[in-house]
Amino acid sequence: MNIIISNASHLPIYEQIYAQIKNGIISGQLSEGDALPSIRALAKDLRISVITTKRAYDELERDGFIYTVAGKGCYVAEKNTEVIREGHLKQIEEHMRQILLLAPACRLSNQELIEMFQLIQKEE
DSSP states (O other), X not given: OOOOOOTTOSSOHHHXXXXXXXXXXXXXXXXXXXXXXXXXXXXXXXXXXXXXHHHHHHHHHHTTSEEEETTTEEXXXXXXXXXXXXXXXXXXXXXXXXXXXXXXXGTOOHHHHHHHHHHHHHHO
């Protein structure tokens, strides 16, 4: 997996690492049991602090995406479908909030929004 750090990003470096590994796991690019680079090796490759890399790995482990085997390294955990589902639900809610902000400017009623959704659903 190729992790890219952007100094122009508003996200801290550990969050960029976290997000890229998490997305790799959710997308299937990283599979259950795959070994991740060691904390030291990743820090060296990215030219960042070991503490920063460790924080990203700690957060990934806390959220159930990876697990650590003492003396062996970090590995991709079994996919927790509930965590993935919650992430998707959060994204859906954010999109729905955007719809609610845009709809009044178009003078769309709730019923018209529902009809639009049903039309789009039929097209898919």
